[in-house]
Amino acid sequence: MSKSSSTFTSILALHCPRCHEGNLFTHPNSFSYKKMIQMPKECSVCNLQFEPEPGFYWGAMFLSYGLTVGFSVFNFIWMYLIWGWLTWQFLVVNAVLLALVIPYTFRFSRCLYLYIIQSFEPKNRVG
Numbered sequence: 871m872s873k874s875s876s877t878f879t880s881i882l883a884l885h886c887p888r889c890h891e892g893n894l895f896t897h898p899n900s901f902s903y904k905k906m907i908q909m910p911k912e913c914s915v916c917n918l919q920f921e922p923e924p925g926f927y928w929g930a931m932f933l934s935y936g937l938t939v940g941f942s943v944f945n946f947i948w949m950y951l952i953w954g955w956l957t958w959q960f961l962v963v964n965a966v967l968l969a970l971v972i973p974y975t976f977r978f979s980r981c982l983y984l985y986i987i988q989s990f991e992p993k994n995r996v997g
């Protein structure tokens with residue numbers, strides 16, 4: 871990732887909030903279910919601690935909940951209100967879509983939570 875990447879693209883790419891270069895997760899594939907939660911202890915570029923304190927990511931659960939509810943409301947609007955699907959059709963399709971996006975939602979909420987407390991500091995690069 872180039873140094874000029876914006877905060878928005880760095881969040882989407884799940885990169886370090888301080889340098890916008892290091893990867894937040896050990897394995898790049900969000901959909902590898904066994905490995906999706908593995909994070910390095912610190913950024914490989916700027917050495918930012920990715921878990922500032924024990925239990926830090928508990929708060930990310932609330933972000934994940936909010937993202938999931940927002941996604942479901944979005945699905946409700948286009949499936950139920952615009953297309954006129956039946957309630958059970960909405961529930962089944964929404965459940966399938968949620969199951970598909972859960973790995974990315976999990977990572978994205980952790981990334982957002984870390985971005986809330988850590989600002990971009992491009993000068994903190996190591997080496």
Ligand SMILES: [Zn+2]
Pocket residue numbers: 886887888889890891892913914915916917918
């Ligand atoms: Zn970094």
